[in-house]
Amino acid sequence: MDERTRVRLDIAYDGTDFSGWAAQPNRRTVAGVLTEALVRVFGEDRVSGLTVAGRTDAGVHATGQVCHVDFATAAWSELSASLVRRLAGLLPPDVRVRAATEVPGEFDARFSATFRRYEYRVTDAPYGADPLRRHDTLGWPRGLDLDALNAAATGLVGEHDYAAYCKRKEHATTIREITRLDWRRDPDGILVATVQADAFCQAMVRSLVGAMLVVGDGRRPAEWPGGLLNLRERSSEVTVAPAHGLTLVAVGYPTDPAEYARRAEATRRLRLPATA
Missing domain, CATH: 3.30.70.660 (Pseudouridine synthase I, catalytic domain, C-terminal subdomain)
Structure with missing residues (x-):
């Protein structure tokens, strides 16, 4: 696989006509629509690992959703400056990518969240x-x-x-x-x-x-x-x-990027009820 660069995407959407975030067969979902647009920009083999902070249910909206995705580094270097504008032309009007920011590989949109x-x-x-x-x-x-x-x-x-x-x-x-x-x-x-x-x-x-x-x-x-x-x-x-x-x-998320991995590790630990 090509060298990869992790990118944080800040996303807003009107959930009215989506069957939630997560991709589902024969259903219109935010992840499905976003993935389709990213593949059109980068090519299928240059996009991987789409991970979201919170899987919203059908009908739920977002103004501050976050996800991360790994792009082939060479393609990201070429397209990073124009990505947000390109996606605005490809995405339907009920979902927008507001920002695309390169982040350390330890950043996990789901598990690094505080x-x-x-x-x-x-x-x-x-x-x-x-x-x-x-x-x-x-x-x-x-x-x-x-x-x-x-x-x-x-x-x-x-x-x-x-x-x-x-x-x-x-x-x-x-x-x-x-x-x-x-x-x-x-x-x-x-x-x-x-x-x-x-x-x-x-x-x-x-x-x-x-x-x-x-x-x-x-x-x-x-x-x-x-x-x-x-x-x-x-x-x-x-x-x-x-x-x-x-x-x-x-x-x-932690203000110090060095804390991304530590936070992700702590989040993954299963919180169990007290036995007493």
């Missing part, structure tokens, strides 16, 4: 979501209390087993550390939940939002979402919020 940050947008306006924001904002049919939403969020922050909020996968842990979870109401009246953690399991963010919304509209007490953390299996009482309100807005 956090993922999502936002979920909800409106409780009686007329629902504004037509121009209908693809990224959930219309909630009941009034929502900001203080109640934040009270519910408080009990979910920290390192816990989030089995009640996850679609469990075999041999995968449901222990995660949420470092930030709060709500704000913007001047336009939109309620925005910000959720940040080292990583998330499948459907976790939307499940957390679903649990908090029924506190916000008065149907559940503020301590109910946190109380579900005592469960060791998915709760049938939690309704998963629709995908279209969710956007991946940022992925964090």
Whole structure:
């Protein structure tokens, strides 16, 4: 194989018409569309190892997605300066590569990440979501209390087993550390939940939002979402919020590139529940 150079791609997409990130047979996915465009620019044998920070589900959006890919070094040297502009001409309008940056070979978009940050947008306006924001904002049919939403969020922050909020996968842990979870109401009246953690399991963010919304509209007490953390299996009482309100807005990495490999090694270690 030719000498390879690792490149970080910063990506944004409207997830409405995608079946999620991961490539799937006979499905339109972000990874599939992006790979097709990269192969058209570089050639099939000069592109390898596409790896993403977070595999978003069908309908979920991103403004701060990150992936890495390995290009043949000679081809990268020739095309690096024009790559973003070339991709703008090849990619469909619902996905954009905002930046392409050469990184050390130790950089891993998935395992070197220190956090993922999502936002979920909800409106409780009686007329629902504004037509121009209908693809990224959930219309909630009941009034929502900001203080109640934040009270519910408080009990979910920290390192816990989030089995009640996850679609469990075999041999995968449901222990995660949420470092930030709060709500704000913007001047336009939109309620925005910000959720940040080292990583998330499948459907976790939307499940957390679903649990908090029924506190916000008065149907559940503020301590109910946190109380579900005592469960060791998915709760049938939690309704998963629709995908279209969710956007991946940022992925964090060590500021010192020398820490990329160390962070990746630490992330790969399976976090097991305490035995006591």
